[in-house]
Amino acid sequence: MSRPLPRGGTFLLAVLAGTAIANNYAVQPALTAVAADLDVPLSVIGLVPTAALAGCMTGFALLLPLTDHLAPNRLVGAQLTALGAALALAATAPDAFVLLGAYLLIGAAASVAAQAGNIAGRHARPGRGGTGVALVAAGMSAGILLSRPAGGALTDLLGWRRTLLVFAALALLGALAAATLLPRHRPHPERGYRATLTALAPLLLHQPRLRRAVTTGALWYFAFNLVWIALTLDLAQPPHSLGPTAIGLYSLAGLLGFAALPLTGRLTDRHGPRRVIGLSMATAATGTVLLATGLDTPWRTALGLALFDAGCFAAQAANQSRVIALDPARSGSLSSVYLVVYFTIGALGTAAAAPLLDTLGWQGTAFTALGALLLAAALGRR
CATH class of the missing domain: 1.20.1250.20 (MFS general substrate transporter like domains)
Incomplete structure (x- = not known):
């Protein structure tokens, strides 16, 4: 039996999901500036959204099943920490190769948004699972809708590298909140992680x-x-x-x-x-x-x-x-x-x-x- 989320836990998951998934899109208005800064063709930097999507798909396949194995506070906290580190790597990237690699990691870590929806449904109070999943979906939708205008405005104000550092800081704050407030109860799956992936x-x-x-x-x-x-x-x-x-x-x-x-x-x-x-x-x-x-x-x-x-x-x-x-x-x-x-x-x-x-x-x-x-x-x- 899964323990229910604490008061405000579903709202926290919605916020974390929205801010995490936003990182797949926030850089898109700044791609021209990124290409100019790294002195590479725009066609190369245009691969950044593709790298983020490929990373996110990898996260769905390999990281989402971890919700069946790890306590929510540890899983979400660790993945948001990894997201913050990947964003910092992207912010300091010396060339396009490093930037694309960083966005593969960003996309994979941003798949924590799907984990948040899963946790909200699993740990909802009886008869409230649909409400929990829908609230996290609303958070993700808000993150996607607002990410491009927010990323564009911050880039105009701070530049693209500092903008990524702002998002990295938000990810680390989210990691702290998740580690502190989300359930600490660890699931007890019938099989190990490798067997889970095989199945x-x-x-x-x-x-x-x-x-x-x-x-x-x-x-x-x-x-x-x-x-x-x-x-x-x-x-x-x-x-x-x-x-x-x-x-x-x-x-x-x-x-x-x-x-x-x-x-x-x-x-x-x-x-x-x-x-x-x-x-x-x-x-x-x-x-x-x-x-x-x-x-x-x-x-x-x-x-x-x-x-x-x-x-x-x-x-x-x-x-x-x-x-x-x-x-x-x-x-x-x-x-x-x-x-x-x-x-x-x-x-x-x-x-x-x-x-x-x-x-x-x-x-x-x-x-x-x-x-x-x-x-x-x-x-x-x-």
Whole structure:
């Protein structure tokens, strides 16, 4: 039986998750300045976000299962300390090679955000698991949404190296808070860590409910990446011909999804994840239909994106709660499998966006995403 989090523990995990995952994105507005400072082509420094994503995927595969083996205070505290050290390494990097290596480590350590959601669900009070997972998801969403403007503003004020040191200090403060306030109770897994890693792939074979959760989640994340990348490309081309700033303003539509997450958690605890996923997919599908009618009207595009984002965000929080509830004692391993497949299929959506846009146009691409959402809704009801 997992011991419940102390008062304010879930909020702390949400803050830690948001500040950790922000490090994968905060440097992006400063990439031009970084390239100039290190005297390398922008194409080389452009690999920094890729390195962060590769590190994060590695963290999901290798570090997330540690939640089944280590006490939360030790695990989160140690990983945030490692994040602070990796950020300090990036801040003092003498060349692009060291910087890219540092961002592999930053991405891996930033996967503590997924550990935070897992811990919130596992250590929630009875009947409050969905609320805990959703609150941490809201923290992660806030971190992602605010990371780029915060990173850009700090870079203008302090320079990119000092900005990374500020984020390193925040990570170390988070490590101290985690070590002090999170539960000290160590799980007692049935197998060792190496055996846990070996057993990850077979989980998909032996857990039909996990396969269903993975498939439904991967479908809407495929649709999410497909819509956002294709929309960005289409808005930049005639007849719209919008600049980066105007296109970037549409990302504020994601604030509705962020605001809906706390309600999502309460609904999941009260009615179960299946109903919440069905309602979320209906919301996302409605937004996609609005988007498919065309991007000529800004308010309609913004409303379509708001509904689309809110549906996908809410479904993800509910689905994550469902994965954790399958077997709380092995929730780290289950979440690891879920997130690795989830992000892999999402990457396929990113890769498919430009070819589909060229072949089918914006409307055909939007209806492809709609098909993925409707299939996810059908599977989610089973």
